[in-house]
Amino acid sequence: MPRVVPDAVFLNIPYDAGFRRLYLAYIVGLIHLGLEPRVTLGIPNGARRLDKILELIKSCRYSIHDLSRVQLDRKHPRTPRFNMPFELGLAVALAKQNGTGHQWYVFESMNRRAQKSISDLNGTDPNIHDGLVEGVMRELCNAFVRSGLRPTVPAMMHTYRVLSRQVRTLQASVASGDLFQARLFADLCIAAKAAIE
């Protein structure tokens, strides 16, 4: 069993261009809250991938599962994206085990859609972000309450604007056209933190 990092958050999100803004919003929001986002970007494809994902979830005290883009893709044959709900299932199973203390949150863009698409979760309230950057930040503040000085959504939005203006420069500095890369993810976390300070 890997050591649980008390302020680590497993971020279960889609890695695609359409999610770019919300991806940055999650990074900025979590860093503002003094949490450490963790993603599967550094995990290579292969037989051991699932084990590594499970280890990653286990190492995080919290997990966020964004189901807003569990939809049919455009490529033939059109298939829904099962990775996010699958990893949500892993997190729920982990939380059920005694002594883990794992807490999971479902984020969605549309009210009541999760109840339809994954009715086993009926009775739980997903955090609805409306597909907006501000909505993600609002819902992060609803899901995580920091004792003492609490970050505000306007402060998060300010950091988001600073960071989003610098994304291209950061990408260029590592010669990466793809925003969804492990190294760039770490850089974005540092950049968000630097913008806050």
Add this chain to the structure above:
Amino acid sequence: MKVECAKISEKVIAMTSRPAKITTPIPTLDELGKRLGVSKARQREIISIVRGEKNGHVKVRIGGTKGQIAFRKSAAVKGKSGKRASSRS
């Protein structure tokens, strides 16, 4: 069976609808960098990019791909794209 299911769903509600109270100290930039495996040199580079922008400066490259990098006031750079920057601000 129904009672069991109800108990399980109550547990699920209890686990997800409550906000998490964060009491751990906020990590410093240095601590975060260490945890994410970002070198000190890279941290400094990122900081200069972000803080340069924050202070109203933009990053400009002086001559060629291996040229120097300087930070200039955004207003001073406006309309001068492609021209060499002559001094640091």
